[in-house]
Amino acid sequence: MYYNLILLPIFLYLLNLFLVKLNFLVDDPSDSFHKIEKKKNIPLSGGIFIFFCIILNKIVSDEYFITPNLLIFFLLILILGIFSDIRKNFSPKLRIIYQLLIIIFLVTINQELLVDRTNIDFFDNLIQNKYAKIIFTVFCIITLLNGFNFMDGVNGLVTGYKLSILVVMSFISHKLFGIFYLNEIIFVFLIFFLFNIFGKSFLGDNGVYLSSILFSFIIINFINSNKIVSPILAISLFWYPAIENLFTILRRLSKKKMTYLPDKLHLHSLIYKKINFTPNINKNSLTGLIINLALIPNFVASYFFFDNSFYLGILVLIYIIIYILSYKLLIKK
Secondary structure: OOOHHHHHHHHHHHHHHHHHHHOOOEOOHHHOOOOOOOOOOOEOOHHHHHHHHHHHHHHHOOOOOOOHHHHHHHHHHHHHHHHHHHOOOOOHHHHHHHHHHHHHHHHHHOHHHOOOOOOOHHHHHHOOOHHHHHHHHHHHHHHHHHHHHHHOOOOOHHHHHHHHHHHHHHHHHHHHHOOOOOHHHHHHHHHHHHHHHOOOOOOHHHHHHHHHHHHHHHHHHHHHHOOOOOOHHHHHHHHHHHHHHHHHHHHHHHOOOOOOOOOOOOHHHHHHHHOOOOOOOOHHHHHHHHHHHHOHHHHHHHHHOOOOHHHHHHHHHHHHHHHHHHHHHHHHO
């Protein structure tokens, strides 16, 4: 297992060289209004790297219960993400439609991906109906996917956030069963996080799409399989991309703007603009680190209260209030 710490960086490095040489999936910030001061010729290698690592883990271990059926859907969402990365004029509406189609087929064919319980009476009664359960699950996954896509603007933010989630779930697994869960995939995201934080690799849409579907599968499967784990754990771990999605849509609607048009008014964009005290440090990476460090108490509390819906709910409420107040403060300044 630990040999991955040597092999994976080499594989990612060679993959990056290959993409740059082909001039394929290479970032061009001038074509992306919402991106923050990134250098050119950085490969968008996240999705390809993660996909091949999933295949490798499937070959050597069945730890994640990833079936050939799921691999097909992972490949489909990866292709959609790659197409989104290379086609700068790809219609956002079509993108959402294709996302919905893939996710609907994914959860319909893979029943283990359907949300079984929420510990919220209204939703628990609602998802007793099979079709309502499918709609609710699709809504959760599409919200998560596009929330992470909104977050993806500074180095290390999304990769660090997802790495933190994996670590929390691994420690919860150890607390419950005496084993650390998701070790291999933790190594995958650790390696990519290091490349990402130093500006050597970006997730791109292909990486955001694939990893978001993967994380949806992991958290739903984990909660469905362990009744002692509160379903509110999913909210406490994923509230940030969810609120980023909802808040961004409401903000744009209030200003009578198209909800799918990019801008530089996300929380991470505002924090980036306020960092003026570190002229010799990469502000892009520092912004991602600041936000992830601010979220550490959230992840620690999620671990300690993973089986307590009330405390997890309070935790989510507190962080949403902090998010809104922070945004209001930064936007005024």
